[in-house]
Amino acid sequence: MSWRDAKQRLLQQFAQQSPSTARVQALLKALAAQADAALLALWQAASLPAQACLVAVGGFGRGELFPSSDVDVLVLLPSDVDAHMPGPLRDSLEAFISACWDAGLEIGSSVRTLPECLIEARKDLTVQTSLLEARRLAGPPKVFQAFTQAVGAAVDAPTFLRGKLLEMQQRHTKFEDTPYALEPNCKESPGGLRDLQVLMWIARGAGLGASWGELARAGLISALEARHLQRNEATLKLIRCLLHAQAGRREDRLVFDLQAAVAQRLGLKAQGTVRASELLMRRYYWAAKAVTQLNQILMLNLQERIQGVAEAAVRPLNPRFQDRAGLIDVVDEDLFQREPGAILETFVLYATVAGLKGLSSRTLRALYNARGVMDARWRSDARNREQFMTLLRAPQGQTHALRLMNQTSVLGRYLWAFRAIVGQMQHDLFHVYTVDQHILMVVRNMRRFFIPEHAHEYPFCSQLAAQFDAPALLLIAALFHDIGKGRGGDHSQIGGIEARRFARAHKLSKADAELVEFLVRKHLRLSQVAQKEDLSDPEVVAAFAREVGDARRLTALYLLTVADIRGTSPKVWNAWKGKLLEDCYRLTLRHLGGAPIKHEAEIEARRQEARQLLALRSALPDTEAPLWATLQLSYFARHEASELAWHARELWRHVGQLAGAVVRARPSPVGEGLQVLVYARDVPDLFARICGYFDGAGFNILDAKVHTTRDGVALDTFQVLSGDVGALQRDLVPLVEQKLALALAQTGPLPEPRRARLSRRVKSFPYTPRVSLRPDERAQAWVLSLSASDRAGLLYAIARVLARHRINLQLAKISTLGERVEDSFLVNGAALQNPREQLVIESELLDALALPG
Structure with a gap:
């Protein structure tokens, strides 16, 4: 049976079955085995030197083949082959490669001797990485063994680690450092398959293991973490395989066009207002989030094992935590099991102690293993509530701390309502982030209003923020403003109920609780008035002023509105929208200040200012008179003096x-x-x-x-x-x-x-x-x-x-x-x-x- 027929038969069999991680793994192995057989037959028909080897490299070297992935091979020639390859050998190689393509094998091929492989590996980290996963298909075993030993010996583990880390950082930056893109790449995005492959490459390069089980036996991860890595890797492989099958081509992105089809293939069905595609994306995001967490733990352990950590870089922070080379390290790995109250203390330290840049692998592991103690009792503990309010009231660091809490699943376990919107897509053609990422973006925008270094970004907001007496209340409103999404009904009202519960549990004063609830319930109102109603109508402004009530509420609502709009999509905000919001704020503030707009006086002042501007431009006296005589009051009310x-x-x-x-x-x-x-x-x-x-x-x-x-x-x-x-x-x-x-x-x-x-x-x-x-x-x-x-x-x-x-x-x-x-x-x-x-x-x-x- 030809490769094309064998591949088609395997894919048809898979299409007729209910997809599962086990069946996908079997399919990937079967496709690789069929490709092996086809290559071996073509290799045997080729007139190539007896000492030459056919080697599977890259992803194909792992013995897995996705439906539309390339088949990467290396033709390893004897070392004594002249750089200027003899004509007959060149002809045989070209015939072999052409035969592969004619058979439907879309191969990515390279032809090198062992010395050439080592030279290329030193020059190109990608080549070195692909050679680490080499697998012999044909040729003398001794030649292949010498090849693998030489490649392994040529790897400098610290240098290789540094290079792969830089590559990963660059790749993550390309995808905005988040696994929560609305169309994530299940291979390349943070939390995707590539992150798991990087871990295995580094471990292989350092000789520490070639499977999750081997890494567990080497003490780099626990047996539980190894099982979770294996399970989430299988989920990502399942989704990637279905993407290839549904698209009929290599497609690693969960694009909108394919999300519904993949969800249907998985047997997912809409649940109330939640679409099947949304359930698929929630499954993907949770897998990617787990991979991100476990990647951090294992990567830090690999760094310590390969590079070591100087004892001089460790200093105590308090009896429970120490600073380990800039990372918060638990003194005892069982700390959070014995003292669950120390969990939130971790993030308070992260926000308030200068010089700390993250969590150590031991702390990340302790948090991962402490998910069971973060229960209803833990959430209702008065000491934890005090810690959380301490974090929100800290002079700095809230954005980074809350993001880290979300990455480690602590935020959703402390704010149970927040857990429901982690990884939740928004199908409103407005937001480009999942709900949890949007909320944290709004928190970030709000914090920047209070940071002098960012005053040039939002001058008016920064001016208002400098005079606002309780920044923590604005952060709470930002955390809760969209927390009611996905439950059906008006998310603003649902969020208001959740905000009231939070305020009561965290002992906010009555006035502060009412302000937070007002902001959450009304967070869309200022935008609606500014962008949809006629601000030149004094009744519109007066009605909005009555709705707001006082200047403090108005200022808080304005800051939340700007932070919210700026946190939806880079395309949504523009200067004109900013002007409408600011105009609405100023007009309403004047009304609240006891100086309601006197229409005729306002129009006359505007006319007088326009006459002064005309005079500055050397216009003749009464230039404006002919035009103004033809216009009604509504014209002057709707245009500024400069217009x-x-x-x-x-x-x-x-x-x-x-x-x-x-x-x-x-x-x-x-x-x-x-x-x-x-x-x-x-x-x-x-x-x-x-x-x-x-x-x-x-x-x-x-x-x-x-x-x-x-x-x-x-x-x-x-x-x-x-x-x-x-x-x-x-x-x-x-x-x-x-x-x-x-x-x-x-x-x-x-x-x-x-x-x-x-x-x-x-x-x-x-x-x-x-x-x-x-x-x-x-x-x-x-x-x-x-x-x-x-x-x-x-x-x-x-x-x-x-x-x-x-x-x-x-x-x-x-x-x-x-x-x-x-x-x-x-x-x-x-x-x-x-x-x-x-x-x-x-x-x-x-x-x-x-x-x-």
């Missing part, structure tokens, strides 16, 4: 004698992007044509302020961001001014929205579109709210529907949250007065929001 002055300076000569659309642009005064002004005759499809241009030109619209003058002219201002990251914003100004004016001069039907490829994440986790149309509080206009998965041309598609029904826009709030949009529009139009017409509009909007195909 009023810019509009007046650019448009005064066009008032009353508008020939065609006037388009002006400038680099945005708020961070990146452009601010674009459009002054044109108001027609029903104007907004749609503007959106169509920005869509076609690759701009994202961040905000739109839409006004119509008393003489029927539209005055619209847009904040836009170019999709071309490398483009200089100032260079785009003349292009936008010219091209947008030309687009607005076009007549005829609106063109169809452009169709672009959907991201894999949007396709895998589509967001159900939602449309809400309701009267505003004064019943003078309608509030249109839309939610959908983001894609190119979406806003233009929405604008086309509104134009078709002659719906007028007064205000647009555009909010992109990762790959989800949450847009709000203030609209009016005759069609909205007809209930039947309303239903048609809502139906067409849902069609526009729906994903194609």
Whole structure:
């Protein structure tokens, strides 16, 4: 039977069986054995020297072969073969390698003599590593034995250890040092198979063992740890094998497209609101987390065994702990079994004692073995609660300590509600981290507000944080703000209940407990008001101020909101969003301070400031008068003084004698992007044509302020961001001014929205579109709210529907949250007065929001 047929038969048999770790291990061995047989047959048919050896190296050398992995082989030639290989030998080698490929064996081959192997191994750590796992397939055993002895003798264990550690650190950095990526690589990511292989390579290179059992017998790990390593390695192998089988190619990433298929193959079924793919990822994350913990223990033991630790590097910290070369070391390995209260003390020391950089292998092992004592009784122990509050109130180190507590599974065992969200994915097209990683990212962001060295990152937040009296309360709110996710229902309210329980158990004062619960329950509210409601309306600000209650709560909520948004995804935060939040904070603070906004006085002050700005730019007196006479109060309420002055300076000569659309642009005064002004005759499809241009030109619209003058002219201002990251914003100004004016001069039907490829994440986790149309509080206009998965041309598609029904826009709030949009529009139009017409509009909007195909 040919290799192709044999491989296909094995894979078909596996596909017909219920997958298990034992069956996967058998499959990997069987595939390797079939590859061995095919190679041996081809080798015997080749005219190669009798002293030559065929050697399996790399992963194939371990006697395992994943369905789509390469077959790595070394042709080991006799040492007396001339560097310039004789022609017949070269022809035989080329024929052998070609025959392998013709047979379907995708081999990675090298041809070397023993001296050449040693030279290459000295130059390249990867070559040296692959040779350590060599396995003879054909050729004289004595030749192979001499080869393995020479390769082993050439390994300098300390140098090899240092090189593999550096490689591992570099690889972990590439994957952001976390096993919790939403599409992890089950081979290369932290906690993946490669981490286990690195441990075995180092052990082999030092002659300490070639299996988990041998390492246990050598005293490097316990028998329990060896079993756990073997079990989690088997889980990762099972997932990787299923990925190869489902993809039909080499695919080591748990990509969104394959997660559901792999989950189904494993027989996982949705449980309530929890998807089958989510159960798969939870299984993977727990395995990867265990591998990460055990990797730390074994790696530290290997370092000590290979490099040694000088006794001078050990100093006592207290009767229970010592500093061992910068690592916290338990004096007695049974410490946590005898004194469970010392568990949290470990992390308090880590946060508060300068110079400590981690935990020793003995401490990590003691924590791993103490999971049984971290029970309900331990959680309710008053001394442990005091220790945890000591950690949160420490002047520094909380972020590193909490992350280490999560890595060692202590955080989830102390905060039982936290344990439920470890490794939990978030299918909201907004967060790019699992829930526990997002929470710890928010804690990190919050801590940075209080660190002077980071004041340049968030100047306003750092200024507010410096005046806040209880940073620990903000950290507690950060820990609990999303802890209710995955339970069904409103996670904010569930989190509020958990926060109240924590506050009661940890004896927070009534005022502090109420603040923490308020922050958790309302952690989304400031963002909603700032990004979806009209801040120029004093009633909106007044209502939010009543909801918040006082300035301390408002400041705490603002800090938590910024930390939260910054901890969701690198794509979500931008300067415009920051400005909206800060504007909302300042307006609300003024109202809470007993100085509610006096609308007319505020507008007059803004006008006066705009006149001063015009004078500074040498504008003629009363430059603003022609334009301002055509505008209503809402225009002045929604624009800052600098915008009023810019509009007046650019448009005064066009008032009353508008020939065609006037388009002006400038680099945005708020961070990146452009601010674009459009002054044109108001027609029903104007907004749609503007959106169509920005869509076609690759701009994202961040905000739109839409006004119509008393003489029927539209005055619209847009904040836009170019999709071309490398483009200089100032260079785009003349292009936008010219091209947008030309687009607005076009007549005829609106063109169809452009169709672009959907991201894999949007396709895998589509967001159900939602449309809400309701009267505003004064019943003078309608509030249109839309939610959908983001894609190119979406806003233009929405604008086309509104134009078709002659719906007028007064205000647009555009909010992109990762790959989800949450847009709000203030609209009016005759069609909205007809209930039947309303239903048609809502139906067409849902069609526009729906994903194609």
